[in-house]
Amino acid sequence: MLQYSTFLERLKEEAEVEIWAKSFISNPEDWRIEDIQVKAFPKVNPLPHWTSYIRRVNEYAWMNRLDAKSIKINIKYKVKKTLLIKFLLLLGYLFSLLRCHKLLEKLVFKLVLMNNRNKGINQDLKHSLPDYLLVFNPFWVEEPIVALEAKKNNIPIISIIPSWDNVTTKSRMVYKSNYYGLWSSVRINELFTYYPYTKKAKTFVFGTPQYDIFSNAHFLQKKEVFLDKYHLNDSLPILLYTLGSPLFITTEIDVCLQFCKLALQEGILEKYQILIRPHPIKDFSEYIPKFKHIDTRIKIQSDVQTSKTEKNRFMNKAMLENWVSTFYYSDIVIATSSTTLLDASMFNKPHINITENLTEDKQYDDFLKDVSYKFIHLKNLNDQKLLNNITNWEMFFNQLHQYINDKNSIQNKSKEVVIALAEQKNEGKYGAFFANQLIKIVKNNA
Known part of the structure; x- marks a missing residue:
């Protein structure tokens, strides 16, 4: 880019x-x-495989010394606790306890340089x-x-x-x-x-x-071209639902499916045009029929994904134009604590940020709360009250119903989000x- x-x-x-x-x-x-x-x-x-073990011990030592909550959350929920991992975690704890973490890191630097x-x-x-x-x-x-x-x-x-x-x-x-x-x-x-x-x-x-390209008119498709590509209803505001990696928050697609089912029941499809944007490097093809089965008015940007045959991730000019146009023409962006919150803010779009588990499977409750409120980079934004967080379906649909009649009903602190993350407003420079x-x-x- x-x-x-x-x-x-x-x-x-x-x-x-x-x-x-x-x-x-x-x-x-x-x-x-x-x-x-x-x-x-x-x-x-x-690097030689054996160096990965000492690097993991070093990471765990610093994790304990710093009380690095984001990394601790990842290990708590996303790392399989094999006997080897438990042993490496113990070694890391001991190096931290003995305050030898700095010496250990120096050793890592020397070993990898060899x-x-x-x-x-x-x-x-x-x-x-x-x-x-x-x-x-x-x-x-x-x-x-x-x-x-x-x-x-x-x-x-x-x-x-x-x-x-x-x-x-x-x-x-x-x-x-x-x-x-x-x-x-x-x-x-x-x-x-x-x-x-x-x-x-x-x-x-x-x-x-x-x-920069968010301020470059050459990357903005004509509205009729963009709408025609996805067969979008020009008379309805576009509700863009963005998905992150299913390898991290594994419930995201299930929540999106449930949202679409409830949206049909709530009459949201009469008020909004729903457009779903999958993660660009995660295969989404198996889920497309499930969404189409709910209602054909739900549209999916299946073409934004990098081809499986491409070895290296790359966004060409056409993909960049699609990215810019998607957020420019959307009216509200839905995310689960992802970078698309910044994408939306760059165009001053209000967002709805899902911060808690909306599935019936309660095993994910603590994980979503920990990610949303304890991950350091997200905690910084939440401490400043810059995110429009929702924690249940009632809040979610109340906001959508209210927005139709009052475009200022959803908190929009886009300018503050941009400054908080990029330090200066986007002027394309x-x-x-x-x-x-x-x-x-x-x-x-x-």
Whole structure:
């Protein structure tokens, strides 16, 4: 998405840019960028498997030392407690108890840096001779491997924390950077808390460049084209129901199905056009017949999903246009504590956020409450009362019925949400702002 923001246009004015992209092989046409060389991401050999055990122990040690609630919730509900996991959790607890977590992390850094499985990447870096390495996801698999090889070549590293929840929910980073870029000052404070050594590095706020296109008219489809594509009723307000990953909140699709059934009973289908947006990288095909069986007026954006045949996740220009147009033409957005709350806020759309278990299966009650109110990145928004949370079906449908007669009946703090998460309002210049931050780094070290 960055190639369609103002980021690269500004950056290439001051620097020579080379990009290694995983999707270059499958989508070469989408990577034709003037004055920028784009290459396929090099083959990455993962770290030795045995290092995963000491990395897990390190994560569990820091989890206990920090009382990292988001990570604890993930482990409590989403990790199968095998004998091995229990043993690693115990070791982590002991390292934390003995206050040896910092020494343990130093050991992890040394062990992963000793990995010699990626000499090809090392040679690629020597051939490219970059003055800086910009890492867009330090929590993923491939990018940290490149960063480790860069450290062996004394190449300064700039690591970008790519989302609002990454610091407090993801596995610990396995290398140190010279610079860290984050969405906002709130995230910088979290970084300092979770990674104390980053206080010695330089940090900067870069906003959310992926949302530049929300202010770019070229990415907005004509309304009649968008409505015709999904056979939407132009006379009704669009109620956009967004779904997250079913691997995390496994009840989301069941709740959405139940909502559609109740919406039919409540007469909502006479008042709203319901449009369902599945998670773009999760297969939704098996559920489509279940929704169509309820009522054919319920529409599903089944085309937003990445093809199963594509090895690397990629959103081309057509998919981006669909993303922008969907949120622009929607009137209300429904989510379960997902990033689509920010998508909605970028267009000043009111939202309904489901924060508790709406199924009859009570085993999910505590999980949904813990995620909604104790995950650090969500707790920050809830503490500021920026989210329109609903906890039961009665609240849900009361809000929908009231909205038809009073468009101000649903709390809308979109502007505050944007500022809280991106630190500045969207004027289509997040990318240029990001580029300017990088240019400052280069010039200050020239």
